[in-house]
Amino acid sequence: MISPQQYIDGLGWRYACKKFDPHARIEEPAWHALAESLRLSPSSLGLQLWKFVAVTNRELKERLREVSWNQSQVEDCSHYVVLCARRDATQKDVDRYLAQIEFTRHPSAEKLAASADFYGGYVKALTPEKMNTWLDCQVYIAVGFLLSAAAALRVDSCTIGGMDRQKYDEILGLDGTPYRSVVGVALGYRAQDDAYAREAKVRFPAGEVIDIRA
Numbered sequence: 001m002i003s004p005q006q007y008i009d010g011l012g013w014r015y016a017c018k019k020f021d022p023h024a025r026i027e028e029p030a031w032h033a034l035a036e037s038l039r040l041s042p043s044s045l046g047l048q049l050w051k052f053v054a055v056t057n058r059e060l061k062e063r064l065r066e067v068s069w070n071q072s073q074v075e076d077c078s079h080y081v082v083l084c085a086r087r088d089a090t091q092k093d094v095d096r097y098l099a100q101i102e103f104t105r106h107p108s109a110e111k112l113a114a115s116a117d118f119y120g121g122y123v124k125a126l127t128p129e130k131m132n133t134w135l136d137c138q139v140y141i142a143v144g145f146l147l148s149a150a151a152a153l154r155v156d157s158c159t160i161g162g163m164d165r166q167k168y169d170e171i172l173g174l175d176g177t178p179y180r181s182v183v184g185v186a187l188g189y190r191a192q193d194d195a196y197a198r199e200a201k202v203r204f205p206a207g208e209v210i211d212i213r214a
Contacts, residue, residue, distance in 0.1 A: 007152060014151035017158045017186070018196045022076040024189035030153050031079060034187065037149035038081070041142040045119055047097050049086040050139055051179045053172055054079050060171070067167035068184070073158045078188035082168060083142055084179040085135040089126070094119045139182045146185055160184035 002010075026034070038052045055061055056079055064082075065074040074080055086093065098116055101107060107115075126134060143159060150157040161183050168174070168181035190197050 002152065010151040010154065011148070012201060013154065014147070014157065015196060015199070015201065017073060017077075017156040017188075017190050017194065019191040019194035020073055020076040020078070020156065020158075020186065020188040021191045024078060026078040026155060026187060026189075030155060033153060034079075034146060034149055034155065037145045038083075038142050041145040043138045043141060044134065045097075045122065047089065047093060047119070047138075049089050049093060049135055050142060051084045052142070053082040053084060055082065055172075056080075063171050064163075064168065064184075067164040067171070068160055069162040071160060071162065073186040074160060074184065076188070076191075077158075077186035079186075081146065081185045081187065082172060082181050083139045083183050083185065084174065085139045085182050086178055087135075087180050088178070089123045089131060089135065091120055091123070094123055136182055143183060143185060146187075150187060155187055156190045158186045160186060 035052075035054070043049065055064065058075070061075045061077075061080050064080065065071065068074045094116065097119070098112060101115065102112060123131075147157050147159070163181070163184060165181045168184075172181065174180060
């Protein structure tokens with residue numbers, strides 16, 4: 001277990017990497033931990049209405065760069081993760097999660113039925129607009145977990161929001177599937193000449209953003 005100070009040091013070390021070393025690759029143990037940070041991320045109701053597409057193929061990254069405002073991080077990083085949300089949430093999604101609960105926890109029939117009523121009612125009550133926002137928000141929770149894990153492992157990262165989502169869906173073969181692209185995260189190791197790595201982190205003081213009600 002790392003110490004609290006080690007964790008804080010990692011957060012201070014990280015920045016939005018602007019220039020990756022295209023020859024530096026993430027080794028399997030580190031990548032496994034990063035992938036697990038995505039799989040173990042929390043989500044609303046625990047439904048996990050997402051998919052994470054990890055791209056390491058250079059030609060595919062080149063195509064994604066073209067529809068990402070030509071940001072070099074997309075192509076030069078080791079692993080480019082495209083975080084995707086469901087296009088919709090239905091009773092089938094609820095049933096799938098309930099089946100996993102039953103398999104994992106073996107709850108009583110009464111408890112499982114109560115969960116089914118609550119989850120199903122929640123999803124059914126969402127308007128299309130609220131549904132879309134809710135599904136997007138789940139993906140951004142996973143983004144936070146991924147960035148934090150990368151910082152702890154001293155893997156550089158950069159969130160890529162400037163992208164043509166429709167083009168991403170075409171390139172990644174997501175058209176016609178239940179999933180849609182939302183945001184990307186480039187992962188790898190900074191180039192030695194990335195000037196941004198030497199700039200001071202700009203954050204407001206803790207007293208201005210953390211309101212403790214003791």
